[in-house]
Amino acid sequence: MINYNGMEAKWQKAWADARIFESDVNDKPAYMVTAAWPYVNTPLHIGHLRAFGTSDVLARYKRMRGFNVIYPMGFHATGTPVLAFAKRIKNGDGEIVEELKVFHVPDAEIQKMTEPAYIAAYFTNESRQLYGRSGFSMDPRRSFVSTDPQFSKMVEWQFAILNSKGYLTKGRHPVGWCPNENNAVGMHDTKHDVEPEIEEEIAVLFRVDGEDAYVLCTTYRPETLFGVTNMFVNEKSQYVACRIGDDGKRYYISKAAASMLKYQTKVEVIEEIGADKLLAKTCINPINGSKLPVLPGFFVKEGVGTGVVMSVPAHAPFDYAALERLRKEGRLQQEIKPIKMLDVKIGRSLSDVSTGDAKPEHLDVPALAYLEILHTNVDAIDDMLEFATKLEYREESHWGKMLAKGYEGMSEPEARERMKKELASGGNAISIYVLQNTPVYCRCGYEVVVKVVEDQWFINYGDKAWKEEAKKALGRMKLLPDRARNAFDAAMGWIDMRAVARAQGLGTVFPLDKTKIIESLSDSTIYMSFYTISNFVKDIAPEKLKPEFFDFVFRGIGDADKVAASTGIDYSIIKKCRESFEYWYRDTSRGSGPDLIFNHLVMYIYNHTAVFDNAYWPKQIVINGFVMSEGEKMSKSLGNIVPLSDALEKYGADPSRMNVIAGADLYSDSDFSGTAVRGIQERLEYLYNAAMGLDKLSSGELKSIDYWLYSRLNGKIGKATIAMEKLELRDAYISIFYDSVLELRRYFARGGGNGIVVKDFLSGVALMLQPMTPHFAEEMWHALGNGSFASLEKWPEADKDMIDAKAESMEEAIEKTLEDARQAIALMEKKSGRKAAALKLMIAEDWKRKLVGTLAKERRVDKAIASVRGEAGVNTEIASRIAAMLAKRMNELRPVDTAQQDEYAGFADAAEYMAKQLGCRVEVEKEAASKSERAWRAMPLKPSLDIAF
């Protein structure tokens, strides 16, 4: 049993002593690998092992391919999460304490985490240790935190460039807002981490009959105005008359709506009224002038929208149900007839329900028909009505055809857009922002509202010229896997204004408004370039890092003398920084998760084109998938997040790496599973034991099985190298790792036992394992008698001459024949009730090889027969019969290179092995020499079988 933790400690120490992963500028070609940095209050889990490990595999592979590689890693601390984190600790939030305990953070440490600086210090320290234990070959000297003042200076410089290019603009912007704490709230500020989803919605003005006033009503479906029969309010709610904005009109909305709306625009309440006042009024439909009574609706919520709902009973189950319930209670004064304004085949999207379930006469009231096909009615609970509503909305918007005049035949989305335009241009609607997923609560307990921030600063990613540059950069980049390109193209076309300044959070002060902080994704778009100089500028006073310093280092503007004079920085350091940047930043790879394509990665490309010369634009992006735990998605709520430290402790770094990194395709999710990791451990041990057992093996002349193993090794090297270049790690390591174990087992089972051959094989495997299982590879490399570091060796080269197609097809034939024989023997033994005593293999004559070859090439039966006619031992009748048989599978025919003598020798060599496998004697003879009636059936590499009892 291998003690992984001991082995890892041993090699980590050895590497540290040799300082082999700390690279500086030298004569080798440079390669820089970066991975998206972790947020500073996030304890590392198994998902990080995949993200950072994938980059580590790339870094290690590239080193073996002769590159000088750096793999630096810093920490992200800007933004609000770390502040929210500190606050929660301060407030004794039990939830977060529980989370931290999962990661074995001691109580004493948790107590101290009330200061952001302490949190950062604690987790950066923890993470660095875990990087080491995971075998990440990172350069620790280049690590920095996004709140470091030296880095802030670079961000300021970057934003000055963006501003000078006119990429920073100002405007209005809606945000989620806590009225109690008076600040913007994002996901991590809300209870249960809910993202406040803001949506712009249309609010229709319904004039009140006989009054110069309007009832304001939000709706998702303005096109259903054609079907409105009445209005609904909540009879228990308070309403207000008010003025909204500057239009001077008098509006009626719920009191709750008024207090939310005031965060978006000016709201002046004139008077408070009870719902009864509204119930006495009649509204006018703005599109056709019809009169709409105001009625009580049981489902109307004062805090949703404006607290007023327009009723479309034909197309909304809630509205229909509300009217019917009023009717039953005898509270409906007048007849209200649903107005159908949209035609759709009801229940079309359901396979198990047919429209036959709805009574035909009800098809004119689709809302009712939908209730019927779901086998429910107007008294259903709200959830059921909600379900019917969703179904109806979906089918209608998908397949519905408008019936209303002027809109005939239009699809619903099309009609919606047109109606919106008409309403807006006629002054019959205004737009307001609403929270789509109400209610959302701030962690302080207050309900979140939408606030419109005036004077918001944006980065204008919609700028045409800039977008062109970014697209150009993207077009030249390598994406791994390339199928992510569609997502990039889409994101690139889509990204537009991005709010860039925030009122609170850690980070760099926004230069154009010193009361604001630069938003935290925007301050980390070119930070990777800072790694090239971070080790040199660490101790330089931030105020010395003036724009001219960065201009010179990153853009080659000016000269070092003058920069030294004006900044007071050492001339030699300035030169070193420039040299380092130019050396390291040409050939780079950026690793990241798929969730970052739509923001960080696109911004990364954009900002590089804005700041750097195109020689330093991004070259490659690698997207890796997530990690599941035992087949389930890891989440806080499931409590199944596997801390990285636990995985390392329990299984060791190498088996965990293999499982998580090579366990799935680059882009898809991999599964961290105990059984899979144990399976990996067992195979690693098999390989290690094979290396330890080498001295028991003999040497001597090479047999065919030895050539086979060499062939497999060299084929494997070629295959794995191609896969590694594309970072198809699963493919590569199935071949390098899993297949190698199977091949060795087969080699020994087939009587192989040449120590030199096995050693060559294991050496190749050990070297190719190095990027994935670095500690184990060193251990094995040394067990094979080498004194060097596997991590500093060259990646093996395939020797094409050693790839022996004949040896491989011979082995395949043996295996296939074995399978056939097993089946035939089983069948015969079952039938006869006796045990088979012997198996005779008859090897096809050479003329059959010629026949197959000609047929495969010429694809004509007559030519094939002609080609063998007259040859020794050829019976034309048998030849035609065989040719006809083969012709049926013409397209699958492949010429066979192996001559009868070689095939005979191959099977003769394998006879002992086959006998052992089958449990009976195995004899081999040539077709012509055989007395068996079945001999004629022999085909090249498919011997005819004869079973004797």
Added chain:
RNA sequence: GCGGGGGUGGCAGAGCUUGGCCAAAUGCGCAGGAUUGAGGUUCCUGUGGUUUUAGUACCUGCAAGGGUUCAAAUCCCUUCCCCCGCACCA
């Protein structure tokens, strides 16, 4: 809704770019056998369905339906379903 990705044995997942050698590599699970005092481990074998004259064969099968082609998991069209993102949030 819009955008992106996907649907293949009991499960995870190859194969799709470039149609034929190819349906299912590899792993897990399951079943049988060997080893073992038992369990576990390990090793071997089998594992979509069906027919079959002893095996090499054939049929059927890659979400559903249709098309192109001598030939389709692969190309085209239609439909259904699942996952992710939709912004100021890391």
